[in-house]
Amino acid sequence: MELILVNIIDGLVTGLLLFMLSAGLTLIFSMMGVLNFAHASFYMLGAYFAYQISIALGFWVGLLVAPLIVGVMGAGVERYGLRRVHQYGHVPELIFTFGLALLIEELVQFIWGKNQMPYSIPEVLDFTAFSIAGNSIPAFKIFMIFTSVGIFIGLLFILTKTRVGMIIQAALSYPRTVEALGHNVPLIFMGVFGVGTALAGVAGVIAGPVLGTFPGMAFVLGSIVFVTIVIGGLGSLWGALVASLLIGWITTFAKSYNIAMSDILNGLGIATPENMSENPLRDLWTVTSPQIADILPYILMVLILIFRPAGLFGKRES
Amino acid sequence: MKNLTKLGVVSALSLVIGASAAFAENIKIAFIDPLSGPFASTGTNGLHQFEFAADHMVNEKGGVLGGTNFEIVAFDNKISPKESLIQLQVAIDQGIRYIAQGNSSGVANALTEAIDKHNKRNPDSRVLFLNYAAVDPALTNEKCNFWHFRFDANADIKMDALTDVMAADENMKKVYIIGQDYSFGKAVAAAAVSNLASKRSDVEIVGNELHPIGKVKDFTPYSRKIVASGADAVITGNWGADMLGLGKSVIENGFDGPIYTYYAAGSGITAAFGESAKGRIRLISQGGINPIATDEARATYEAFEAKYPEGNIDQSRIFNVIGMLSQAIEAAGTADDVVAVAKQLEGMEYESMWGGKVFMRPQDHQAIQDMHVAVHTDENIDFDYDLSGYGVLTESTVEMASMDSPTTCEMKRP
Numbered sequence: 264m265e266l267i268l269v270n271i272i273d274g275l276v277t278g279l280l281l282f283m284l285s286a287g288l289t290l291i292f293s294m295m296g297v298l299n300f301a302h303a304s305f306y307m308l309g310a311y312f313a314y315q316i317s318i319a320l321g322f323w324v325g326l327l328v329a330p331l332i333v334g335v336m337g338a339g340v341e342r343y344g345l346r347r348v349h350q351y352g353h354v355p356e357l358i359f360t361f362g363l364a365l366l367i368e369e370l371v372q373f374i375w376g377k378n379q380m381p382y383s384i385p386e387v388l389d390f391t392a393f394s395i396a397g398n399s400i401p402a403f404k405i406f407m408i409f410t411s412v413g414i415f416i417g418l419l420f421i422l423t424k425t426r427v428g429m430i431i432q433a434a435l436s437y438p439r440t441v442e443a444l445g446h447n448v449p450l451i452f453m454g455v456f457g458v459g460t461a462l463a464g465v466a467g468v469i470a471g472p473v474l475g476t477f478p479g480m481a482f483v484l485g486s487i488v489f490v491t492i493v494i495g496g497l498g499s500l501w502g503a504l505v506a507s508l509l510i511g512w513i514t515t516f517a518k519s520y521n522i523a524m525s526d527i528l529n530g531l532g533i534a535t536p537e538n539m540s541e542n543p544l545r546d547l548w549t550v551t552s553p554q555i556a557d558i559l560p561y562i563l564m565v566l567i568l569i570f571r572p573a574g575l576f577g578k579r580e581s
Numbered sequence: 582m583k584n585l586t587k588l589g590v591v592s593a594l595s596l597v598i599g600a601s602a603a604f605a606e607n608i609k610i611a612f613i614d615p616l617s618g619p620f621a622s623t624g625t626n627g628l629h630q631f632e633f634a635a636d637h638m639v640n641e642k643g644g645v646l647g648g649t650n651f652e653i654v655a656f657d658n659k660i661s662p663k664e665s666l667i668q669l670q671v672a673i674d675q676g677i678r679y680i681a682q683g684n685s686s687g688v689a690n691a692l693t694e695a696i697d698k699h700n701k702r703n704p705d706s707r708v709l710f711l712n713y714a715a716v717d718p719a720l721t722n723e724k725c726n727f728w729h730f731r732f733d734a735n736a737d738i739k740m741d742a743l744t745d746v747m748a749a750d751e752n753m754k755k756v757y758i759i760g761q762d763y764s765f766g767k768a769v770a771a772a773a774v775s776n777l778a779s780k781r782s783d784v785e786i787v788g789n790e791l792h793p794i795g796k797v798k799d800f801t802p803y804s805r806k807i808v809a810s811g812a813d814a815v816i817t818g819n820w821g822a823d824m825l826g827l828g829k830s831v832i833e834n835g836f837d838g839p840i841y842t843y844y845a846a847g848s849g850i851t852a853a854f855g856e857s858a859k860g861r862i863r864l865i866s867q868g869g870i871n872p873i874a875t876d877e878a879r880a881t882y883e884a885f886e887a888k889y890p891e892g893n894i895d896q897s898r899i900f901n902v903i904g905m906l907s908q909a910i911e912a913a914g915t916a917d918d919v920v921a922v923a924k925q926l927e928g929m930e931y932e933s934m935w936g937g938k939v940f941m942r943p944q945d946h947q948a949i950q951d952m953h954v955a956v957h958t959d960e961n962i963d964f965d966y967d968l969s970g971y972g973v974l975t976e977s978t979v980e981m982a983s984m985d986s987p988t989t990c991e992m993k994r995p
Binding site: 266269270273276277376377378379380381382383391394396397398399401473474475477479483484487514515516518519521553554556557 | 621622762790791792793795796797798799801802803805806808809822825826829833834835848849850852853855857967969
């Protein structure tokens with residue numbers, strides 16, 4: 264029972280981290296129709312910048328400054344890269360962001376090397392907040408939860424309650440009309456891209472000390488972010504949140520409990536075959552939930568695409 | 582301008598010719614390991630240690646056979662067995678007679694087979710395989726051959742020594758085994774289970790699990806299971822990012838026992854663990870660094886640090902490879918007849934500067950040496966890793982580990 268509570272907290276942390284990445288990506292995708300393959304690379308840049316800044320000025324300065332630098336870089340990429348490529352259509356845009364992801368990874372390896380970086384949790388937060396039946400919950404995780412919830416509320420407020428947010432929402436669905444009304448749509452695009460990448464930067468800053476800061480960190484998280492926005496529905500902030508939490512909880516619970524496929528099949532009334540080593544379905548029978556935990560989000564995505572192509576909260580049918 | 586260019590070309594040419602003339606007599610050792618891609622840091626680090634060992638132990642002391650130098654020739658195999666075979670052929674075509682490789686037992690298995698075949702078909706250009714780190718037990722058992730020499734202890738020997746130390750801990754009642762889902766992770770788990778069963782039948786194995794290699798973002802759920810199982814100790818063969826992720830996560834999430842492992846030092850891992858893992862991580866390896874065994878080793882490490890300030894000697898067996906090879910070549914009186922050199926290597930007892938003896942067991946070409954279990958700490962550390970102040974301190978030593986362990990090797994000698 265206690266373990267369930269612990270897993271709920273762990274899943275929440277994973278989910279919220281995923282949300283910070285997918286929030287920016289989903290806005291960018293719905294606005295420009297660009298799948299930004301380099302999005303997770305900005306997350307990695309956030310962690311590396313924050314590490315570099317934290318050596319000289321401490322963790323908190325890094326938390327504030329690193330996302331700003333990442334955001335400015337993101338805006339620059341949109342202004343001087345994507346906008347030029349945009350006129351040639353979606354495929355060149357895709358290739359552009361794909362190349363950018365490779366470029367950033369090589370650049371990071373060139374500057375910081377291939378080793379793990381000793382980027383660690385600030386001392387103020389390096390203690391156990393509380394423990395449930397021997398499972399300690401580090402204070403840094405609580406900090407991660409509050410930071411991401413704060414960012415979600417802030418984003419939601421800006422998007423739904425302010426003038427800027429209304430223009431962004433309008434530009435999402437009817438860019439030409441918004442442009443005709445005299446708004447600078449390219450500027451909005453650039454702003455959204457910058458903010459989106461800055462969010463990824465924040466995620467990198469607070470995930471780096473926990474998940475490790477190394478050149479492969481973008482690759483590890485890259486594909487799951489796309490799955491999240493497809494499940495949540497493109498362009499929907501709520502969708503991104505729900506899908507992130509769902510994925511966080513599904514993978515955490517699947518890894519925490521050793522549920523064997525044979526138990527499930529037996530429960531359904533199918534008897535375990537006697538001669539297992541000869542059985543063609545041997546792999547299916549011996550599979551356990553931790554082994555397939557990381558595929559579950561992809562299975563969920565396929566199901567969503569079949570039964571609800573617009574995603575959980577998506578509005579657009581295309 | 583034209584004349585100047587000509588002058589440049591001519592002088593460059595003469596330099597090249599001069600250089601190749603100077604090196605023509607060198608004994609070349611082909612280093613076939615990953616120098617690009619995800620495992621590049623491990624490979625490059627190994628190459629530096631090889632180059633340094635050859636210069637420091639042989640060339641600066643007047644070479645072997647009255648003045649012949651060692652030369653390390655690097656080949657990038659991108660950790661692919663297929664690529665390694667191509668590089669092996671290139672090395673052989675260049676007249677190289679000594680092949681050094683270590684990263685990935687998959688590559689080592691491919692190389693040892695290819696070398697065996699090549700040596701059978703081409704008695705005039707036979708080569709020796711100096712394996713300095715691939716630890717799959719099969720290489721010195723069912724897949725053994727006369728040309729392969731392993732200078733590192735194999736996975737079984739390491740686990741045997743590690744569990745010797747673990748078994749002495751009376752408070753340890755429950756053990757959790759976790760590893761990467763591939764041949765090496767499975768070999769570690771199997772060795773751990775069988776060793777614990779014979780040495781401490783009262784110890785309960787509360788978890789035996791494999792996770793995808795290099796794909797786990799967050800080890801928290803695994804840590805929760807380890808904590809919930811009530812384990813007193815964790816055994817893992819993880820390396821690289823998987824080692825760091827798992828180690829950090831179990832410590833942060835409330836596990837307070839020791840973590841017994843193979844590869845949790847150097848390449849940034851020691852620095853990243855830092856204070857959090859102090860006194861918690863125990864590693865099995867040959868060649869203790871702290872305290873350092875001999876003055877010669879101290880001088881060597883200091884010279885290495887002067888040349889590579891950010892490098893670590895984390896594979897001291899590389900120095901044993903160079904030392905033993907040079908002794909074997911001296912004793913054989915030739916570097917070209919690899920059969921004679923191999924016969925000298927067989928059964929050699931070598932005084933290692935890192936402490937103790939290295940005995941190349943003739944029946945399977947597995948080096949038998951002292952194994953040390955060291956702890957990650959910042960106390961009494963003379964030589965730290967990653968410039969972090971932290972390093973590995975030897976806590977206990979198993980002398981000549983697994984000296985009389987059985988082998989299924991049926992060596993065919995030429």
